[in-house]
Amino acid sequence: MIQALWLPGPLLLTQLAAAAIASLLVLAVLGVFLARHPLGSRFVYGACALVCAALAGLALLALLDPSPTPSQIRLAVGLPLGQTLLALDALSAAFAVIVNVTSAIVSVGAIGYGAHARDPQRVVPFYPAFIAGMNLVLLAQDAFSFLVGWEFMSLASWALVVSEDRSEGNRYAGLVYVIMAAAGALTLLFAFGILAGTDGGYSFAEMRQSAAFGPAALVLVLALIGAGSKAGLVPLHAWLPLAHPAAPSHVSALMSGVMTKVAVYGFMRIVFDLAGPPSWWWSVPVLVVAGVTAFLGVLHALMEHDLKRLLAYHTVENIGIIFIGLGLALAFEASGMGAAAALALVAAVFHVFNHSLFKSLLFLGSGAILNATGERDMEHLGGLIHRMPVTAVTFLVGCVAISALPPFNGFVSEWLTFQAILLSPELPQWIPRLLVPAIGATLACSAALAAACFVKAFGSTFLGRPRSQVAIAARETDLWLRSAMVAFASLCLLAGVLPGWVMDALRGVSDVLVGARLDSQAAQPWLKVAPISADRGAYGGLLVFAMIAIAAAATALIARRVASHALRRAPAWDCGFPDPSPATQYTSGSFAQPIRRVFGSLVFRAREHVEMPKPGAAGAARLRVDMHDTVWELFYAPVIRLVDVLAGHLTKLQFLTIRKYLMLVFATLILLLIIIGTWR
């Protein structure tokens, strides 16, 4: 059927994609002027949506057509004597589809949401620039344009993070974000430097041929640090829960849902594509970091009662799951198990797609709540399901999908990852073979904790009785945002019910990266998915969804016919206590208390202190919980103190006399001469 249509050749695809990026940049410039009145910002967001949709279409065509060698276009811009190469190979096309589908829908949502931001001039111009930066990273086929796109993406998102700089928290978040982004980009620079090798060929094609300058393992470590800090792997994740909530909601949807995926793309491009064949122990650090990220991310999310920070911490967990898939792919590829590596890779990219869908949905939902109530703290929300029905339904779909529960897409990628884990006994080396089940246990544990986290999130925001006046006065959001959320929810269901199609589309990716591909799922009956073989394990998304729907409908019908229709509304049953205040119901903090006591006392050294008033005093007793963010205290605080001390010493250099400066110059000159003299 597709062949019948006139298919733009691969070269034309890349040119159109490049043109689309250019138009995004033009939009950014236009945004500066148009942002004054709301109509202008609506136009910019609308145009963004169209361009992203076009880009997504192009990428999909590039992904589906089986042309082996992607055609590159050269631009004169670039390093002196070098050019910028742009192309859409299978990996970039897959990620371009993910990035642009989500950006398009978020932009549609932003038309309504972005219009009544406090000062649109600070947000509207940088929004298209941010998307352009991300697409440039995906299209880049040489180190220079990759890093330019990377930095452009970071700076545009930084500008968006500090767009609401009234609150001290946002400024601090911006500062931490800029420092981490710069450090990450620096490590990527070194990684590309090593990959470029001695003859300095900076295009990816040359990097693939030429031998790396230093040890390839160093490239892995640098890529893990560089891309990992942008994606949010544990030791380098501290900026993510600060920066993502600080941005306006539709931007944090993009940052969490899409930018972290571009970071994953960067890691995959460097490690799988450019760094040549991996040795077996490469997967050990990736798996360990990923496991810790998944577990710590979800535990942090459980302790939060600020909705957007909860979602941001949860992004860290999902990145952990994605990197578990990538670690498995590395382990399998190193020991030559092509099919298993392809399965693990498809599982990881599928989870990238899923996460971009439901995380953007949840962030748009939190944006809708923020608009309706002006409140992000779940302790002041509650009972919004009666006042914001559409947001409630879509948020519920997002929560069920992110908790990896069957009819939705989150479960499929989790199921694929488990199937990949179950192939681990064939790994020849001992360490990955024993490490993989432990990582499987961590993955299972974090999935269960994720379900608990989102019962808490949905329960304390939408269910129960409203805990504050703003929650009582909440109203449903505008049509644009609702339509975007409904679009995301239906995509989540579609990807969950028809996983076969998505897996077939991703076969190109595993071909490019590990040289092996899963056999086509189209042949399976009932549209089910059996990655390795039917009797090894199969999942019929459509089958399960149909069975649940039929069973639920049948039960409801029988109940309606057989059971009595009498239904009476009465006050809720709470031991007959007359009209208790909303404060008696469970809040997000009390919901997480059992889990905090089980896990938190170990991981965060959580301690609960009850301060009772002295006997006879009329003061209120107070429950205070103090927790320590172990990663921050072990990793960041010492670094900050060290920098502080050094800076203290170095400032003295500012106030020397000219003679002392000359002394320094003279000393260094002598030192160098001594070195030259004695170095023979």
Place this chain on the structure above:
Amino acid sequence: MIRDWLTQLVQLAAVLVLAPLLTGVTRKVKARLLRRRGPPLLQPYRDLLKLIRKETVVAENASWLFRSAPYVIFATTWVAAALIPTFATGLTFSAGADLIVIVGLLGTARFFLALAGLDVGTSFGGIGSSREMMFASLAEPAMLMVVFTVSLFAGSTQLSTISAYMLGPQMGLSISLALAIVALIIVSLAENARIPVDNPATHLELTMVHEAMILEYSGRHLAVIEAAASLKLLLYMSLIACMFAPWGTAVAGGGAAAYSIGLVAYAIKLAVGGFLLVVFETATAKMRVFRVPEFLGVALMLGLLGAMLLFVSRVSQ
């Protein structure tokens, strides 16, 4: 092909019918152990019939989620129960879903039950949901580790393949299988809110976990949820039977005789399972809420150890 569809439909119906009977048997045996005459075997059916005829009282601030959750919970549990081969393997549906999907379906049921508990906004629902999710955060990984161990052993996560493998010649007695059985029993006790974890017949809200979430339900909603709870008990029993005691289940395509043997064998297994459960329940007392995570932690460790030991034995083969 028609035979598979027939077995699947019979399975669907049988599961629904047998579930309340199993609960009735457990109550009867429990009473007998306490030296009193238990309620008639068909008592659970009477409870359900009475509940269906009663009026449904719904709290004023209950949302559509409160009223639709029972049907979702029942549907997911029923589908999960229907996927497990009880008297015959080779069911049409189970080709489309394996053990991990069953664990996922139970997760969906638990997710909606917890949300329904939170919906009305009383503290009882909250205490039930938060404890249920805390138990689940350890029970589900333990369950998945059991699934790992068994599927690593049998080389597949499809239940029919696993039970066929267990019947096959290469089935040796391995330590990791023993660990898996113990872990699975612990998890099923926790998931079905039986004695050591939660007392099904308790009246003190503070000690409740499962009961607290459904405190607000009445009439036909409560009937559906009670049916789902007994279905879940039957599900775990048939899961243990299918994985660890698959003798007598009719292989796909066998004659009518094979099916009848399968049914009889399944009935016996259920009765024995029910009896053992009740004996264990009468012998132990309920644990403090924060002792249960250690209890479930043991199950998780056993599952993980089972998976690890399997590699040792697998290498030596």
Place this chain on the structure above:
Amino acid sequence: MWKTLRQIGSVGVVTETPPQLDEQLRVREHLQAQILGTLGRALCIRHIDAGSCNGCELEIHALNNAFYNLEGLGIRFVASPRHADLLLVTGPVARNMELALKRTYDATPDPKLVVAIGDCGCTGGIFGRSYASAGSVANVIPVNVAVPGCPPHPKRILAGILTAITAAATRSSDP
């Protein structure tokens, strides 16, 4: 463990035969026989202590032991009025419990029955109506069966419950 199992085997079932109905206890009859039939076979009771001195509670608790064996008749106690069909109310209704009793009665789905236990429940007992007590249960919510006695014997309570769930039509058959 084995000692108890041996004991279970040797002692055997000790449940006594359930008592006969007693029409004098009935105060009000408002449900038809057919509904009482379904309720009777699967009755859920919610016990409410409306201010009793716990004497009646001890007797009610005895209903659950092996001798009176309430559960053998298909009757069980439940935690929430939503699940209940019969409210077993003990003690004079204290002023503080008046509203709670009304709300619990409201919370119980129809068809529902109320059984008042003990002299305090039937007539307000030694407390009667005062600034602190609203007197008998009937003053607050409609009562179907009232079982006098301070405290009434478990058999009497069981008889009251069984009377509540059997239709009045059988009055003519036994004295």
Place this chain on the structure above:
Amino acid sequence: MTALDSDIAHLLAGSMVLVSFLLLYQDRMFALLNVFALHACVLSFSVGWQAYLQNAPHLFITAVIALVFKGVVIPVTLHRIVVRLGIHRSIETVVSVGPTMLFGIALVALSIVVMLPVTVAAGAFVREDLAFALSIVLLGLLMMVTRRNAVSQVIGFMSLENGLVLAATGARGMPLVVEISVAFSVLIAFIVIGIFLFRIRERFDTVELQALDMSRGETE
């Protein structure tokens, strides 16, 4: 290039290093200016000699510039500035002269150790010339570092610059020797004017006892 010619060139370059040492030794302002004038003259002779040896006419221009500009004009201007501004005549040093001279000798040794292996390919004379030039530069720097008042630091800088010109003339293939020396001269001019216009005398910390006494209130 007879042995005698190279000896003369060698002698001139060596004497420049000697004069640099003299510069370090001076502790009176005017003496310092005179020794610097001498330093410039020796430089011009050396460059002139080199011009003659390599019969490169442009070197003659450099020699003339060095002689006229650095030999005469700058010392006289500085002399007038010192008189006009009443800059105190004695030169304060950070480290007393003895250790400075020892350190100077160490610097010469260092420059020899560095230069000889580096310039293995060049001719014998060029290697010596560069070694001497480097030591003059280092001595110039040493002077700038160890002197407190501005004028002596300027002198140090200019002696350093002479060393560079010597290196430029010595290394035969060095292009733009003229341009370099012109550029340096302009630079020096600006520095001198700087001193004159901004009277940055107080920028340099001074241990001149008389100033300290004032602050303690014991005026003489």
